[in-house]
Amino acid sequence: MIETLIVLVKIVCALVWFLLITLYLTWAERKESALMQDRIGANRANFFGIRIIGLFQPFADAIKMAFKEDFTPSFSRKFLHDLAPFLSFFFTGVTIATIPFGDILKIGGKEIKLQVLDINVGLLFVLAMLSFTIYGVLLSGWASNNRWTLIGGLRGAAQLISYEVALGLSLIGLVMVFPSLDFSAIVDFQGELLFGWLPKWGIFLQPLGFLIFLFATMAESERVPFDLPEGESEIVGFFTEYGGMKWGMYMFTDFMKVLIISCLLTTLFFGGYQVPWLYADGFRFPWGGEWLLPHGIVVLFQVLMFNIKVFFFCWLQILLRWTYPRFRYDQLMDFGWKLLIPLSLINIVATAIIMSIL
Amino acid sequence: MLKQLGYFIEIIRGGIITTRHFSVNMFFHILNLFHIKTKRKGAVTIQYPEVRQKIAERHRSLHRLMKREDGKPRCVVCMLCATVCPSECIFIEAEEDPDPEIQKYPARFIIDISRCCFCGFCVEACPEDALRMDTDEIELADYDRDNLVYNLEKLLK
Amino acid sequence: MMKIYIDDREVHVEKGMTVFKAAENAGIEIPHLCYHPAFPPEGTCRMCLVEIEGLPKLELACSTQVKDGMKVHTKSEKVVEARKGVLEFLLAEHPMDCPICDQAGDCKLQDYYEEYGLFENNFSESKERREKKIRLGKHLIHDNERCVLCRRCVRFLREVVGTGEMGVFERGIATEVNILDGMPIDNNYSGNLAQLCPVGAITDTDFRFQTRSWFLEKGEAICPLCSRGCNIFIEHHRGFSRFDLPKRVYRISARENAEINSYWICDIGRYGYYSLDENRAEKIIANNNISIKNYEAVLAFFTEKIKRLLYKKKTSRITLLLNTFLTNEELFLLKKIFQDDLGIKNIFFIDPPAGESDAILLTSDRTPNKKGAEELGFEITPFELGNLADETEVLIIFGNYIAEIFSLSDIQAYFDRIKDTFLFTPHRSELDSKVGIMFPTAMTPEKGGSLTNVDGKIQKFSPVLEAPGDGKAEWKILAELGTKLDVNFKYYKKFLSPEEIFRQMQKEIPFFEK
Structure with missing residues (x-):
């Protein structure tokens, strides 16, 4: 009974965290882009006259989208048309289950792992679920029954599949270094030290793998340098025939992907919830200091660290999205097939050689 | 492909420029948010509906x-x-x-x-x-x- | 023939001609206010001063007769100086209220003021105040402040109309033009005074404050309200792209034609333009209230009705009611189609009742083209309801004057016996509900063609306005009917404009050859 309750609480906490952060990413993106471009950004939305630098904006947007007409073009395939955004939304959202937010929390003799779903193939699960989102793209393009959206959907599918390869290959090196597919195990490995002082994070062991993974995931999220499937203002994308909340779900999925990619980057390459030199009973610095902390504070530090890392990567992704212009389609394909994939292969070989030497 | 790699320097430079804008503006915005007067204002334009610029005398408005x-x-x-x-x-x-x-x-x-x-x-x-x-x-x-x-x-x- | 020199140009003139006339013939404009070609020179305004070599003073161009070898300068420095002086005195007592003056835009005084650039007032004294709104008659309002005492109005009433209601009273600064006590101007030519006035002193109550003259476009037309055929300008608004105006035509003014109406028109013609905008038929209406957009289909239906009787050789069952508002071309087509091709004998004319005539322009016949109809070979048989043959199946009516002459119940009683009635009319009336199909047509200024006036003078005109809604000129409907009837397809095929019909008319009827 209490086990079930704990699991339920974990699910609720993870979901609320995930959705809330995603919601505020829409606002953060506007604000950050505004600051980058010397503007002010969304600050008008208010709640009975109270407006805290526009923090109510996401709710205003959500209400607006929810009350817009749920329009389905007469020529579309209605069922598939409705299904497509849900597929994208669901398969992206479900990935959060495997991300560890912190180490084991001990309350009253119970050991609670701060991770919703601790499966030993977490990495594969996430990759599989992200692959499923392609169906959302492809289906929406096809079910809209509009030749331009179909082309947009196919373009999207081609891009996602291309980068899926690089994405998978870039992680092989990592799996070789941390011999596990379980996220919590990978994070545990990263808690160790290299040369006695450097945290054994993925970024230090797999710098090339990190770069490839970063680009490949950004391409997966279909945001600006790689936003050819949608091309908000110029090219007709796969969700042209969507409006209201269904369109909103596609947009939401976009931001969910940003967040999940940040989580993955944190977990795989930046030590997850690991704070450098923080152990279960407190800090033990390599130059010989000690700062012992109670268990609750340690877990709080871990969760905080995880969040800080995730926010940093969200910020980075938004920064990149508002800095660079879009690729041309042939450049996009060249970049994926001719650069990222060979590089990731080189990365695997190099990792193997170094590992066999050591 | 190699030719395109040459752009990576520029790409990094672009990232630095936008980051600089972001951090400078963020810094001054936060100071302004807490009503700390600074010489530089960050990229704040006039907060239009609340604060209005004086309309020039020769401006042609509604008849x-x-x-x-x-x-x-x-x-x-x-x-x-x-x-x-x-x-x-x-x-x-x-x-x-x-x-x-x-x-x-x-x-x-x-x-x-x-x-x-x-x-x-x-x-x-x-x-x-x-x-x-x-x-x-x-x-x-x-x-x-x-x-x-x-x-x-x-x-x- | 003599030779004189105006502004160093050689001009050939006849003996007894005035310098003004000579200059006008040579295309040299001399400013003037009181001079009007219809009257003998008056010389009150003194604007037409010219320098004549050999004479010590400046002379009035309007009253000086030419002499052989005379050398006239109309634009020399001396002349311009003198004119400026004259103009300054005229403007000294002029209220300069051009923004509210209806004459602004047509005003000669305004033009000269602009031309000679007298923008500064040298008089420090305030201007004399006078009565600004004197009712002269039914159509006229007089503003004494604006008057420049040219006496055109006084002369017109004395010399043209002969009633002489106006005169010049008092002397010096108090001089004013006014009507004699208890003699309002109510003759039939009073409207000409407003047109005649060179400034805005006499204005037309009908046009007063309606619009400004520069919005109006002048279209040359023929007055269709009596058989005189006076030449007129139809002054219609050029329109605003965004706003709908209450009417299209704002006033009618006389157009000079020495042979017919000289410079005048009567008040019936001048104020008779309301029918152009009021109560116009705009849609084809079938069976009382169904409006039809498809003109082709309705015309085909009309043609079919006639054709059926034609094939049965029972065209005698068609009766035609015409009027003499129709142009020569239309009457010609009617004659060709119905009289010559179909052999219909039941052709009658319904015209508005005759009115009073006067000795100047107005004739008793209140339609423009009776002479033309006669010359075309129609017998003008006035229509009586009893004339309607019992066997009549198709009745074709042009114009709705039948409703003015006979009572509607009588018409109804007769029309009930007839299977199909077709009405071609530019106006809505109660007759619409009595007929099968009502075609909207164009009024005279909305179509091209020619009219023959009471003296047998043929005057051609082209459309000034567009017919409202689906209205079409009768000649167009008739030419299409002629081609569709298939009796003489090639003959009617070529009638694409009134000119071509007129050319054919000239070939067939000797009267129109001249």
């Missing part, structure tokens, strides 16, 4: 019709404004005034603001100084097209 001392419109329906109007948005209909000194007064005076191009020719043309564009009203958007057709009562206000 108004001037009144005589007794409250009647000063307009004598010479229709020079309607004649000179390049967008043909002024329409006037005259009526005979019982006072032979005034003779003509506008029974209908319509300016279709949705068509007006705010050139100010009508004001220039007016021989009686009956029409001015100095109300400083610049927010003329409306939800209904018909509300943008200003009639005599609205213009005399």
Whole structure:
């Protein structure tokens, strides 16, 4: 009974965290882009006259989208048309289950792992679920029954599949270094030290793998340098025939992907919830200091660290999205097939050689 | 492909520029948020609806019709404004005034603001100084097209 | 023939001609206010001063007769100076209320003021105040302040109309033009005074404050309200793209034609333009209230009705009611189609009742083209309801004057016996509900063609306005009917404009050859 309750609480906490952060990413993106471009950004939305630098904006947007007409073009395939955004939304959202937010929390003799779903193939699960989102793209393009959206959907599918390869290959090196597919195990490995002082994070062991993974995931999220499937203002994308909340779900999925990619980057390459030199009973610095902390504070530090890392990567992704212009389609394909994939292969070989030497 | 790699330096440079803008603005915005006065203001423009810039004296805003001392419109329906109007948005209909000194007064005076191009020719043309564009009203958007057709009562206000 | 020199140009003139006339013939404009070609020179305004070599003072061009070898300067420095002086005195007492003056835009005084650039007033005294709104008659209002005492109005009433209601009273600064006590101007030519006045002193109540003259476009037309056929300008508003105006035509003014109406028109013609905008038929209406957009289909239906009787050789069952508002071309087509091709004999004319005539222009016949109809070979048989043959199946009516002459119940009683009635009319009336199909047509200024006036003078005109709604000129309907009837397809095929019909008319009827 209490086990079930704990699991339920974990699910609720993870979901609320995930959705809330995603919601505020829409606002953060506007604000950050505004600051980058010397503007002010969304600050008008208010709640009975109270407006805290526009923090109510996401709710205003959500209400607006929810009350817009749920329009389905007469020529579309209605069922598939409705299904497509849900597929994208669901398969992206479900990935959060495997991300560890912190180490084991001990309350009253119970050991609670701060991770919703601790499966030993977490990495594969996430990759599989992200692959499923392609169906959302492809289906929406096809079910809209509009030749331009179909082309947009196919373009999207081609891009996602291309980068899926690089994405998978870039992680092989990592799996070789941390011999596990379980996220919590990978994070545990990263808690160790290299040369006695450097945290054994993925970024230090797999710098090339990190770069490839970063680009490949950004391409997966279909945001600006790689936003050819949608091309908000110029090219007709796969969700042209969507409006209201269904369109909103596609947009939401976009931001969910940003967040999940940040989580993955944190977990795989930046030590997850690991704070450098923080152990279960407190800090033990390599130059010989000690700062012992109670268990609750340690877990709080871990969760905080995880969040800080995730926010940093969200910020980075938004920064990149508002800095660079879009690729041309042939450049996009060249970049994926001719650069990222060979590089990731080189990365695997190099990792193997170094590992066999050591 | 190698040629494109040369751009990586520029890509990094671009990232640095945007990051600089972001951090500078963020810093000053946060200071301003807590009402800490700084010499530099960050990229803050005027917070428009609350804070307004002073409109220049010669700015042409919404029209108004001037009144005589007794409250009647000063307009004598010479229709020079309607004649000179390049967008043909002024329409006037005259009526005979019982006072032979005034003779003509506008029974209908319509300016279709949705068509007006705010050139100010009508004001220039007016021989009686009956029409001015100095109300400083610049927010003329409306939800209904018909509300943008200003009639005599609205213009005399 | 003599030779004189105006502004160093050689001009050939006849003996007895005035310098003004000579200059006008040579295309040299001399400013003037009181001079009017219809009257003998008056010389009150003194604007037409010219310098004549050999004479010590400046002379009035309007009253000086030419002499052989005379050397006239109309634009020399001396002349311009003198004119400026004259103009300054004229403007000294002029209220300069051009913004509210109806004459602005047509005003000669305004033009000269602009031309000679007298923008500064040198008089420090205030201007004399006078009565600004004197009712002269039914159509006229006089503003004494604006008057420049040219006496055109006084002369017109004395010399042309002969009633002489106006005169010049008082002397010096108090001089004013006014009507004699208890003699309002109510003759039939009073409207000419407003047109005659060179400034805005006499204005037309009908046009007063309606619009400004520069919005109006002048279209040359023929007055259709009596058989005189006076030449007129139809002054219609050029329109605003955004706003609908209450009417299209704002006034009618006389157009000079020495042979017919000189410089005048009567008040019936001048104020008779309301019918152009009021109560116009704009849609084809079938069976009382169904409006039809498809003109082709209705015309086909009309043609079919006639054709059926034609094939049965029972065209005698068709009765035609015409009027003489129709142009020569239309009457010609009617004659060709119905009289010659179909052999219909039941052709009657319904015209508005005759009115009073006067000795100047107005004739008793209130339609423009009776002479033309006669010359075309129609017998003008006035229509009586009893004339309607019992066997009549198709009745074709042009114009709705039948409703003015006979009572509607009588018409109804007769029309009930007839299977199909077709009405071609420019106006809505109660007759619409009595007929099968009502076609909207164009009024005279809305179509091209020619009219024959009471003296047999043929005057051509082209359309000034467009017919409202689906209205079509009758000649167009008739030419299409002619081609569709298939009796003489090739003959009617070529009638694409009134000119071509007129050319054919000239070939067939000797009267129109001249």
